[in-house]
Amino acid sequence: MTEHFDPWVIWLVAGLALILADLLLAGGTSGVLLLLGLTALAGMAAALLGLGLTGQLAVAGVAGLLLLPVVLWFMRRMSGGRSGTARRDTRVGGETYVVERWGERLGIRVLGDFFPVRLVDPGDGPAGDRPLAPGERVRVLRFSGITAEVCRVADADRSDPADARRD
Numbered sequence: 001m002t003e004h005f006d007p008w009v010i011w012l013v014a015g016l017a018l019i020l021a022d023l024l025l026a027g028g029t030s031g032v033l034l035l036l037g038l039t040a041l042a043g044m045a046a047a048l049l050g051l052g053l054t055g056q057l058a059v060a061g062v063a064g065l066l067l068l069p070v071v072l073w074f075m076r077r078m079s080g081g082r083s084g085t086a087r088r089d090t091r092v093g094g095e096t097y098v099v100e101r102w103g104e105r106l107g108i109r110v111l112g113d114f115f116p117v118r119l120v121d122p123g124d125g126p127a128g129d130r131p132l133a134p135g136e137r138v139r140v141l142r143f144s145g146i147t148a149e150v151c152r153v154a155d156a157d158r159s160d161p162a163d164a165r166r167d
Contacts, residue, residue: 007056008047015040031075038071039064092140096153099136106132108148110140115148 018037022030042063046056097108099117107116119132120141132138138150 006047007053008044011040011044011047011056011060015044029075029078031071034075035064035067035071038067042067096137096139097150099132099134099138101134106134108138108140108150110148115143115146117148117150118144120149120151 015037018033018040022028022033022037026033028034039060043056043060046059051059092110097110099106099108102114105116107114109115117132117138119138132150132152137153139153141149141151143149
């Protein structure tokens, strides 16, 4: 016994599966799966209008091209418009870390990973004469590649060094 599905049902299932995959796998931040899902829904609309497979694929392709800038705008809007700020990681903002030595390098552990550090001034000026030493507390300003650009925690901000974050 063979069952026949209308093409619009296949487009619908594919579109909803892609959109759901974007939400579940990427937390709604992929954009690619969202775009493909919306494109499949456009193919579904073409199938409902009675177009053949070639027409459905053409409508889906044109819809994908037209929806690309819309999805990019939407994703940028959802990220708070912070385009170009991938160097800043909100998960480490405001946290203090203890400088440690790993092999020949000084660095910090952030979210379980070791990152080499570069001492910078919070105002992007010179960092000062004294180099960092193991055990000092620092605050991450930004990342440059895998290097954490840090500043020393001011003496007024210091509390018990045992409460410094060491993930």
